[in-house]
Structure formats: C-alpha cells, structure tokens
Amino acid sequence: MFDVPKLVLAIVPHPDDAEFAAGGLLAKLAQGGRRVLTAIATDGALGGLEGGGPALAARRKGEARRAAAILGAEEPIFLGWPDFGLDGIPKPVIRERLVRLVRELQPETLVLQDPQEFDPHPDHRALAEAASDAAFFSMLPAIHPEHAELGLKPWYVPEKLFYSESCRGVDYFVDIADVIGLKVDSVLAHESQVEFLIADVLAQARMAGIAESQVAAASGAGISGAAGPAALMAWAVQKRAAEIGAGAGFAFGEAYRRVRFHPYVEAIASGPPAASGEDT
Numbered sequence: 001m002f003d004v005p006k007l008v009l010a011i012v013p014h015p016d017d018a019e020f021a022a023g024g025l026l027a028k029l030a031q032g033g034r035r036v037l038t039a040i041a042t043d044g045a046l047g048g049l050e051g052g053g054p055a056l057a058a059r060r061k062g063e064a065r066r067a068a069a070i071l072g073a074e075e076p077i078f079l080g081w082p083d084f085g086l087d088g089i090p091k092p093v094i095r096e097r098l099v100r101l102v103r104e105l106q107p108e109t110l111v112l113q114d115p116q117e118f119d120p121h122p123d124h125r126a127l128a129e130a131a132s133d134a135a136f137f138s139m140l141p142a143i144h145p146e147h148a149e150l151g152l153k154p155w156y157v158p159e160k161l162f163y164s165e166s167c168r169g170v171d172y173f174v175d176i177a178d179v180i181g182l183k184v185d186s187v188l189a190h191e192s193q194v195e196f197l198i199a200d201v202l203a204q205a206r207m208a209g210i211a212e213s214q215v216a217a218a219s220g221a222g223i224s225g226a227a228g229p230a231a232l233m234a235w236a237v238q239k240r241a242a243e244i245g246a247g248a249g250f251a252f253g254e255a256y257r258r259v260r261f262h263p264y265v266e267a268i269a270s271g272p273p274a275a276s277g278e279d280t
Contacts, residue, residue: 007035010111011098011131013086013123015044015064015076016190021163022111023071023183024176024241024254029109030072031179038068039077039101041094041127046083048196049203057083059192067189070182077101086126094126098134099144103152110135114162114257116169135160161256172258173248180241180252184234198229 008029010018018026018038030036045057064076079097081089102110112135113119115128137143139156161172176183188194205215219235238252245253260266 007037007105007107008109008111009102009105009107010036010038011041011101011127011134012038012113013041013121013127014047014083015040015060016067016187016193017113017124018111019067019071019183019186019190020237021113022161022254022256023067023186024179024252025111025161025174025256026073027071027179027182027186028174028176036068036071036073037077037105037107038064038073039079039098040064041079041086042081042083042123043078044083047193049199052083056192060190063190063192067186070186070189072182084123087122089126091126091130094130095133096144098131099138100147100150100152102134102138102157103147103155106155107157109159109161110157111161111163111256114164114169116162116257117164117166119165132160132162158260160259162259163254163256167244167247167255169257170255172256173244173250174254174256175245175248175250175252176241176254177245177251180238183241184237187237188230188233194229194233198232201232 008026010022010026012018012021018040026036026038043057044052044060045054046052047060048056061078064078068074068076081094086094110131112131113124113128115125115132119125119128135157139154141148141154143154164170202212202215205212215232219232241252241254244255245251247253247255261269
C-alpha cells in the first residue's frame with residue numbers, strides 16, 4: 001500500500017556523510033526514477049590534517065557535486081554553516097531552517113543520522129537532533145507559522161530512515177549488492193577526505209606500534225603510491241557493507257531504523273487480522 005517515495009532528501013552534517021552512510025540506498029532510489037537530494041549542513045572547511053579554510057571548503061563542494069552525480073542525485077543543497085560549529089549555533093535556528101527546507105521540498109522520505117546514538121562529533125550530534133525535530137514536527141501549523149508568509153504549508157514526512165554507526169535498533173535492511181560499485185565510487189569522489197581519513201588511520205597505527213605493511217596485510221589493500229589511500233578506502237567501504245549485509249543475507253547492505261506512520265495507521269494498512277478459527 002505504501003508507494004515508493006518520489007523525493008528522497010538526505011540531511012547530513014558534512015559533504016561526505018551521505019555517501020558513507022547511505023550511498024547504496026540513494027543510488028538504488030535514483031536508479032528507480034526517484035528524485036534524490038542531499039542537504040549538507042556545514043562547509044567542511046576543517047576536515048583535514050594539515051589545516052583547512054576556504055580553499056578546502058571549495059574543494060569539498062566540488063567533491064560533493066561529483067559524488068552526487070555518481071549516485072544519480074541532484075545538485076546538493078549547501079546550507080553553509082561553519083564546520084565544527086553547529087553546536088555553537090542555537091538549536092532553534094538550525095531547526096527552523098530544516099523545518100523550512102522540509103516544507104519547501106516536501107520529501108516523502110528523509111535520511112537522517114539517528115539522534116538516539118551518541119556520536120563523538122559535535123556537528124553530528126547537533127544536526128541529528130535538529131533534523132529529527134524537523135522530520136517529526138514540520139507537519140504542525142503552529143510550528144513556525146511565519147512560513148505561511150513564504151507560501152509554505154505544513155508537511156508530514158511519511159518515512160524517516162535513521163542511520164547510525166552501531167546499527168542498534170535497525171529494522172530496515174537494503175540490499176545494495178547491485179550498486180556497491182556506485183557507493184564506493186561516490187565515497188572515493190571525496191578525495192580530500194579519503195586522504196585525510198587514511199592518513200589519520202595510519203597515524204594512529206604508528207602510535208599503536210603497527211607498521212604500514214601490517215595495515216596493508218590486514219586489509220588486503222596496497223597503501224603505497226597515489227592509488228593507495230583509495231584502494232584502502234574502497235576495501236573499508238566494502239567490508240562495512242558486507243558486515244551489515246550479512247545480518248540480512250545480502251552480500252552488501254545498509255541498515256536503518258525506519259519510522260513511518262502512527263502504529264494505528266500501519267495496522268490498518270497491513271490489512272485485517274487473519275481469522276483465528278471458531279469461537280470456543
């Protein structure tokens with residue numbers, strides 16, 4: 001009874017988060033003819049081991065555009081808040097902007113980070129809470145009634161898909177075996193972050209007394225030369241997808257905590273209860 005969503009909106013903190021968390025889902029929906037959009041909260045200007053700034057922010061915008069194109073998604077929406085600064089912005093300010101975004105776009109599905117799980121990054125925590133609020137309360141006309149002056153109406157989001165690192169509480173698995181290549185390629189499009197993340201892993205390995213050769217042997221990927229970081233990242237993305245997929249019998253998967261309608265509506269939509277036999 002539930003239709004496949006016409007518009008899917010992923011609201012994420014940083015330019016690479018949508019691809020890491022939900023690249024498979026977004027690619028599959030785009031292939032199915034759905035509009036797919038990502039809204040990126042921060043400029044990502046601090047995501048590097050050797051400093052950042054406007055040049056890195058501009059680079060990451062370009063990477064986000066290329067990653068979206070790989071998935072079949074539309075041009076990303078850049079909300080432009082400062083990297084590592086969301087927790088310094090009053091939560092009502094972020095929430096109002098996201099409520100407005102939901103009412104402007106009227107998505108059938110939102111893809112969000114799960115606020116029920118702690119994340120060490122303050123941007124992730126701040127956005128997860130504000131986006132969840134927007135997902136559930138954009139339907140209420142008394143919430144930001146000034147939006148009516150912009151021609152916007154309250155909007156109920158029929159489906160909310162929450163992702164998390166631990167996958168605790170997930171109940172919705174997506175088979176991404178047919179699009180794992182697109183997910184990997186979309187992640188690798190974020191070249192600055194591949195460099196940054198792999199360099200961070202190797203730095204931590206050295207602090208732990210682990211040689212780079214041991215990291216390469218453990219991953220089965222070469223990490224030397226220009227293609228090294230990309231090879232290691234591709235292995236890591238596939239490994240994570242294989243671990244998630246194993247829980248549902250897929251070669252590669254993604255997992256979400258899915259929230260749709262009120263339980264009463266879900267019960268009605270599932271049809272009448274099966275006959276229980278004669279009365280005794």
